[in-house]
Amino acid sequence: SYELTQPPSVSVSPGQTARITCSGDALPKQYAYWYQQKPGQAPVLVIYKDSERPSGIPERFSGSSSGTTVTLTISGVQAEDEADYYCQSADSSGTYLWVFGGGTKLTVL
């Protein structure tokens, strides 16, 4: 089955830039999406179509894609950004089978 690979954890100090990667063989062919999840809450979409930001999401959140890796970048990290982040995409078969990455815990030091 298709998998997306994320680092388990990333740590940054406030004001610095956090980069969270997600790797998968189908990412050159399929869009990636990113979600933020805080404890006890449902996930919130922060990036769609690799790099588009939904309304209401701060400009410090951005996304990029290069080959089989997509990256979520959070510039000027704030304490409130501490959360779990998940990438999500589809396999390359075109059969509506979707997958999440394992998640990355962002710690703001």
Next chain:
Amino acid sequence: EVQLVESGGGLVQPGGSLRLSCAASGFTFSSYWMSWVRQAPGKGLEWVANIKQDGSEKYYVDSVKGRFTISRDNAKNSLYLQMNSLRAEDTAVYYCARPVLLGASGYFDYWGQGTLVTVSS
């Protein structure tokens, strides 16, 4: 305002069955694909199933194929997940989510608050 409200979770013994429901409001339910996503305690998100607007197409993650059935009733604005032959590893919070499709891919723009299913003897 879009709302998705799950119900039906609880404690069930291994091998047992449970039916989850999701009541949708605030949008034209019959115009959207719908999905279930789960999250085991302390673990990551796992996509479970998708269903097309008219119920004619359904897709499942391999681990639930043959045991879970996604369905919908557009007249009642409701989504369901029938779960049979439950295993301990099915223990999770189950979220109802509304996907926005982009080709065969898509993302979730609205989520319910989830309902907890615990499989244990």
